[in-house]
Amino acid sequence: MxxxxxxxxxxxxxxxxxxxxxxxxxxxxxxxxxxxxxxxxxxxxxxxxxxxxxxxxxxxxxxxxxxxxxxxxxxxxxxxxxxxxxxxxxxxxxxxxxxxxxxxxxxxxxxxxxxxxxxxxxxxxxxxxxxxxxxxxxxxxxxxxxxxxxxxxxxxxxxxxxxxxxxxxxxxxxxxxxxxxxxxxxxxxxxxxxTVTGQDVQTGLLWIAFGYVLKVGMADTLAPLVDHVFERPESVDGTAALAGIVGFTVQIYCDFAGYSLIARGLARTMGIVLMQNFRMPFLAESPREFWRHWHISLSTWLRDYLYVPLGGNRGGPLLTYRNLAITMLLGGLWHGAAWNFVIWGAYHGGLLAATRAREERFGPARLPYALRVAGMFAVTVFGFFVFRVDSLEQFRAVSGRVAQGLTWSLTSPAYVVPVLTCLALAVGYQVAQERLGGDPEADRLSPPVRAAIFAFAISTVLVVGFRPTPFVYFQF
Amino acid sequence: MRCVLAILVGLALAEGFLQLAVGRVRDMGLWFTPGIHAPDTRFGFVFTPGYRGLMRHRDRLFAEALTLDERGYRQPVAGPSEGTARNHVVFVGGASMMFGFGLPDALSVPGQVARASRHAVVAENRAWPGQSLHGSWVAWRALEADREPPDVVVVSLFFVHQAPLQVSADDDPPGASRQRIAQLFRFLPDLVPTPRGPVTEWVGPPAFRWLLIHQLARAADPSWAGAALEALTARDPVAAGGAARQANPVREPETIPLRQFFDSMAGELQREGTDLLFVTLPRGRAPADYYDEFLAEVPPGFPSVDLHRGFVDDEVAVQTFAAGHYAPATAEALGARLAHPLDALLDRRASEAPMESTHP
Incomplete structure (x- = not known):
């Protein structure tokens, strides 16, 4: 169900x-x-x-x-x-x-x-x-x-x-x-x-509505496009392949954040508050910040029950790096029994350790904010590219398409426009999270804004309709 | 009042989002990007001259660029053989298989023939998807009546769209396929394979192209889709004529024996000095003798090639993609096999006529 x-x-x-x-x-x-x-x-x-x-x-x-x-x-x-x-x-x-x-x-x-x-x-x-x-x-x-x-x-x-x-x-x-x-x-x-207050019901419905937009309107829309790029890379050019790679990062965010938001909304309508699971991950400036904002309930679980018991950062730099690597490796393996998840975990463990080492030696990065965010997003996209592929051959085939160069053809808009549109909406939601201090509470929004959001969400979901695309994280 | 305005803003944002994200991906469910068909009072519909879009299939978001010429035909493909004198070879019939749905011009069967031929060949693809041999022939003769005759016409048959031994005598190009594509809506949105019922997002006045209005209205009242047709035909006399012609076929198409059709075809071409080559196109797992009845009707003295039997006898698998159309490897194999009899025909023409070609 x-x-x-x-x-x-x-x-x-x-x-x-x-x-x-x-x-x-x-x-x-x-x-x-x-x-x-x-x-x-x-x-x-x-x-x-x-x-x-x-x-x-x-x-x-x-x-x-x-x-x-x-x-x-x-x-x-x-x-x-x-x-x-x-x-x-x-x-x-x-x-x-x-x-x-x-x-x-x-x-x-x-x-x-x-x-x-x-x-x-x-x-x-x-x-x-x-x-x-x-x-x-x-x-x-x-x-x-x-x-x-x-x-x-x-x-x-x-x-x-x-x-x-x-x-x-x-x-x-x-x-x-x-x-x-x-x-x-x-x-x-x-x-x-x-107790169940009007505030609970309105906030819950707001979260449910936008959760459905993320899942049904965005993730399920991008799913066939991404699947096509990864399953038949020989039939797309470099631009479409890159759109598919970026598209998967957007898809998995919309899919999982959408599920989490619906879950939070359902509970909230019953007066029960669940923890926030995603908070501005695409606006993260570093790997450490990314993991504070992505799948928060898992990353804090791993921190509290694995990283800290291993010694955390209490045993000097080398032991800290080791603990980070072990934690992220097992975090990757938690996602599934496949080597791409292990490599993805190791990749993020390495990134966290490298960032920590660099900051200890040279201090915080001095790049402009936009560059830091864009750089971290690129690093995230590459990580999810590894996460998505099911074989080395598929990795080579898709990345090989991108390496052939980015050209604009008649087919390009069919891939690029949906990805950029969904990315823009996802980032817009995350900016709203930043401004409002989390998933928006109904009383933080004026009645006209709430009305506009409900109109947007309900009409979008009604037009798109439910499709039998399972949630990505159900397989984990 | 502010809330009402806010709701309108929300709906407008939803429409914008749907058009940009959902609409573009869902468009991939169409055979072609919208607009490849144009209503026509004479033929019911024609392929849009100068069309520039994509061939697509919903299975895999498959997409390939397609440009039609000023008559609505695919671009000619010139072979690599050197020489200023070119042999113009026209391909009629064969429906979407010869058209090469899903393949770029150069990789379609005519393009592969041009590449494999020893002669300097310009392959002119006159097949149309969904079009019978008779329809393809009549449309080509009508649309290119003023052009110089080609050197060779390759007449190909793929049985899927017609009865085996007779063809429509009606000069309406949709011919037999008219029964299959019975209504304007079935082809106008280029939506033949989509099982979602009449969809009018891509036709009619602009209001019908608003996804939000259209989908919600249709969900509330299925007859809404019919309103789009009425609105379209009310303001567009060409569409109205096409719709009337498609929706109300007043009589069954008259038919003539296949031999009679072939004889008249051969006679016309012979008078113009054009050679004729009959070919059959492979059909999956059909038996080797699948086209025997058809080939028996080919007038004596005209060459024919049973490519289907060749594939069966040599146990060559027909590779398909995009809803059962020839994959590049099969199109290439067909091109190579078809190039041999074509070369023989062109050799004979060259020996009989030292001037080589009427087309400099």
Whole structure:
């Protein structure tokens, strides 16, 4: 059940109507069961229905992850023995990473090892299991695991309500592609009575509307154009190939930021605030700034649960570079079981380390702002080019087209104009984020501006319509 | 009031965005960039003289530049052979296969023939997509009645658009294909393969080309699409004539036997001193004898080449792209195979007429 489907729209309208009805429960019932508890149960059932619509069999994985981390949390709350606590948190990490590793990386490691042995002349006949990747597994395992680690660190108390915790793991707006929430932020919102204000509803609808523009109007529009350039590079010239490469960066931003914005908007209409996942990434001036603004929930997760435990920047320059490289390498691998993701992670790890080394030696860059932003955008585009290709041959073929030179032909506008239009709109939205301090709150915009945005978004989505193009990050 | 104005601004911005981003990508769903067809009171429609646009196919955002000449035909391709005297070879029939949908002029079958021939050949492609052999012939004779006769006419057949043994006697070029392209809307927006129903973004008065107005109005009321046609025909008498002719065929096209058609064709060309070569174009997995009935109707004494049988016998796979049209490799193979009998014909002409060519 994709966000951009009429099935989901109907599903959400029904769930939301019931959700609001919970505020009007009879007084006698409300005295016995607070409305937010009923709402939590409703959202939990809805979340399992939402996920089960993809493949009900994989619900068992969510339940397993939920049960283990809930039990670990309870265990941690009852024990002060450091050894027991360590063992408990290790159980959480091993089980979550085990589930993730088996379903996401088993085939990749077996095939890579087989290829390596084959290259060394030690050919082996292997029968790799064909394993289906459950949707959202990378997101909910990380989210569930972070709860156990936070409780272990004493940063939050363990919850004793299994339904609240189950909802924290499975909350449908962010279940399959994030943002990867933290227990200390989201759980209290489930545990306390909630209100839904007009401001919440208006802001939520505003985010949903613009999220659909990003996904349906922009990402899905660019998808066939980008696919064509990468699948049939021999049929395009250098200008179209470059437009396709830039277009993928714009596409993946619009796709993922669109999903995140819809998720935030859905939650917000219910009075629940999810963390911001993208904030002006195309206006970043350096790799470090880029990672503060791109997929924020993952980059902060990696920082808090990987980079800092590795030693962060506390062990001198060389250890810092090593920690950056390891963190980004694993961050790349998180995206998928393929070498292009590993290389993409290593590329960004190298960029972060190199930038840090340069700044320590020469100080901050003194280039004009526009040049710094343009330079970082070019670096980002190249990174996503590596991210997108599925083989060295494809990389050579597409880059070879660009290397042949940029000429303007009759076909050029069909590639360049949509990419530049979507890029301009994406940058415009990011500038608005910068001015308004984040995704725009309804009360920060005047009624005419809100009306214009709604008119723009609704009419665009109605004209373009929902297409069955899945979200890019669903595959991760 | 301010909110109403703001909504209008939002709608205008949406229209601008849709035109720039979505419209351009969705345009790739058309066979051609808009405007390749023009309504015509005599023929129903013609290919726009001087058209400059793209051939496209929705499958893969495939796109190739296309320029038509002052008559609506593809550009001639001159072969590499040296010599001031050029042999003009005209290719009629074969629909979009001979037209070379998706291929630049030089890589279409006629272009490949010009390249492979030993003689100095100028290949003039007179095939039209969606056009029967009869339609192609009649249109060429009508549109180029005043031109000097060519040296050779290659008559090619691709059965997809016509009954095997008879052709339309109507002098309307759409001929048999008129039944397939029954309505003005089906071809005017150059949208034959798009299964989205009548789309009027590309035709009619400017208001109908506003994506926002058009799509939302059509979503609200499907009959809106018909309003575009009415608006178009009300203000454009040529379009009105074309629409009437296309939408209301008053009679079934009369037909004549294929032999009779070939005889009249051969007679006309012989009187002009033009040689004639009949060829069949390969059709995927059809059996080797697929064109036998057709070739049996070729008048005695005229050369014919069964390229389809050649491909089947030699087990050469027909490579296609862009909705089943010949891929460059197949067009090249066809050009090479067709060049041999053409060269033999040109050798004979050269030996019979020392002046080599009527075209300096």
């Amino acid at each position: 994709n966000f951009h489907s009429t099935l989901f729209v109907g599903f959400f309208v029904a769930v939301y109507a019931l959700y609001l009805a919970c505020f009007r429960l009879p007084q006698g019932l409300r005295d016995r069961i607070p409305p937010h508890r009923v709402q939590n149960l409703l959202l939990l059932v809805a979340s399992y229905v939402f996920y089960g619509a993809w493949d009900w069999r994989f619900l068992s994985l969510i339940w397993l992850s939920t049960a283990i981390d809930f039990a670990v949390g309870i265990g941690l709350s009852r024990s002060d023995d450091p050894r027991v606590r360590k063992r408990l948190v290790a159980v959480s990490m091993l089980s979550n990473l085990g589930i993730l590793g088996f379903f996401k990386y088993f085939g990749f490691f077996v095939s890579s090892a087989t290829e390596l042995l084959g290259a060394l002349g030690l050919g082996l006949e292997t029968r790799t299991l064909s394993i289906v990747l459950p949707v959202g597994i990378s997101f909910y395992t990380f989210q569930s695991m972070s709860y156990a680690i936070d409780v272990y660190r004493g940063e939050m108390p363990a919850t004793r309500n299994p339904f609240d915790f189950a909802l924290y793991v499975a909350f449908f707006p962010q279940l399959v592609a994030g943002p990867i929430e933290r227990g200390k932020w989201l759980l209290p919102q489930f545990q306390q009575p909630r």
